[in-house]
Structure formats: C-alpha cells, structure tokens
Amino acid sequence: MIAIIDYKAGNLTSVRLALEHIGVPCEITNNPKVxxxxxxxxxxxVGAAAAAMANLxxxxxxxxxxxxxxxxxxxxxxxxxxxxxLDSSEEDGGTDCIGLVPGTVNRFGxxxxxxxxxxxxxxxxxxxxEHPVFDGIEDRSEFYFVHSYYCAPSDRVYVIGxxxxxxxxxxxxxxxGNLIATQFxxxxxxxxxxxxxxxFSRWDGKC
Numbered sequence: 001m002i003a004i005i006d007y008k009a010g011n012l013t014s015v016r017l018a019l020e021h022i023g024v025p026c027e028i029t030n031n032p033k034v035x036x037x038x039x040x041x042x043x044x045x046v047g048a049a050a051a052a053m054a055n056l057x058x059x060x061x062x063x064x065x066x067x068x069x070x071x072x073x074x075x076x077x078x079x080x081x082x083x084x085x086l087d088s089s090e091e092d093g094g095t096d097c098i099g100l101v102p103g104t105v106n107r108f109g110x111x112x113x114x115x116x117x118x119x120x121x122x123x124x125x126x127x128x129x130e131h132p133v134f135d136g137i138e139d140r141s142e143f144y145f146v147h148s149y150y151c152a153p154s155d156r157v158y159v160i161g162x163x164x165x166x167x168x169x170x171x172x173x174x175x176x177g178n179l180i181a182t183q184f185x186x187x188x189x190x191x192x193x194x195x196x197x198x199x200f201s202r203w204d205g206k207c
Contacts, residue, residue: 001027003035005044015042022194030059038068042077045080051092053096066100069177072205073178079182079183085099100176109167110166112165115167118148123164123172125141132206143172151174153171163183179202
C-alpha cells in the first residue's frame, strides 16, 4: 500500500485517483503508524512552505518522515512536497524545511517582462542520469508544472533531471537513495505521468 501524506495541502485526491487508475492500492493519511507501515510513501503538495511546515509540526509528522526515508522506504515528493524536503526556502520570507536533501528553494526572477511567474503548463525535462522511476520515459519528455519557486540542491549528485524556465535551469527531479522527488505533477502529466507512478509503485528504493 502507498501512503499519500495528508498535511492539509491540496492535490491529494488527484494523486489518489491517478494511483487508482493504474490499480495501485493507496490511502490518504496523516496517521504516523499508517505512514510508517506503508510499503511506499508519496508526499504531494500545493501551497506555501511555511504553512506546510507548520502543519507537519502540528500533525507530529516531521520525525515520521525522517524515519521513513532513513529506513529505506521508497519515497516520492511532488511539487511543494519536493521543495519542502530541502533545507530551506525563500518563500514566506524564509522558511526552514525538513532537510532530507541539502539545498535551498529559490524564487524565480526574470529579465524578460513577458515571462510569467508562476510557471504554469507543460515543459520538458532533460535527464542527467538514469533512474528506475523513469524507466521507459524518453529524455526531454514533457510534464505539467505549477510553481513560483525552484529547487537548488547543494550538489549536482542529487540532480536527476533539469528544466529551463525564467532565465534559469533548475533541478526538476532530485533524488537521494530511496528518495525521488519531482517539481512537476506526474498525476497531471497524462500517460507519461502515469508511467512514472506505475514505476514508483514497483520501485524497491534502490538505484
């Protein structure tokens, strides 16, 4: 069973429906015992960093998340659920995050007045290395993005895919051991996104 973490952010139902569409058992939950017993965990998200961190503390989930990742359970972060796993974010005047992957989250800035922030829509992802969760997905495939901030890991060893937007090439996929995280929304990315989720549902956390 895949636990979809409910930390009072949006996007939960669309992730559940996508998993149900490909026949993968899942449960939306904020119960630490259920999350700890799950075979895999998805950390989705739409919203702001400070509110997300406050909700995680209120729900007593920070230690749970660190233990799950530290215990080798396959873990997928999505959008805000990707940003929040880094050390800190510029959002909300500066927010300390979980620190599962070293790095920061920065706001887009552009010299082009026609460049819209947030980025909303389809964009390509260039893989920097292979990963089992992207098996059968072609390099420079398009995925659906909605975000004003981007991930900047402290070391390129954590970067699995990159995307160009707003004068910036940013890490759109990051990974570390049994953790994989995407700035884009696989559950909104059609057939290719479903393939990613199907791959994740079979991944043993090794790469």
